[in-house]
Amino acid sequence: MRKVMFSLMVTSALVFTEGAFLVGLPHISIAQQKPIPPYAKWGQLAMKKTHEKYPQAQIVDYLHVGRTTGPQSSVEKFKLWLKDSQREFGVFVDIEFENTTEKVISTKFRETTR
Structure with a gap:
């Protein structure tokens, strides 16, 4: 790597x-x-939070899945591919934030084998 x-x-x-x-x-x-995409800062946060949750794993790939926008908050969705000493796996990371202040409301993780 x-x-x-x-x-x-x-x-x-x-x-x-x-x-x-x-x-x-x-x-x-x-x-x-090319201009920096609007999701770039959320992608950096997704990688940081993933590294905190899985400190022994290495992030080997990154994908911006998309954004869901609501009246009060939005969710940026990412898929990160991780590898540790025993396995490779994917982690979906959803970062919900307030639309007006961009304050993070929650960060959710969901592991996947695909």
């Missing part, structure tokens, strides 16, 4: 820096970069 993360960081550095010219890729200006 560390090798994969290191490879991703090196590749990102080459693509998003002047090093992009060294590998024949076009330079990407700030105007061409």
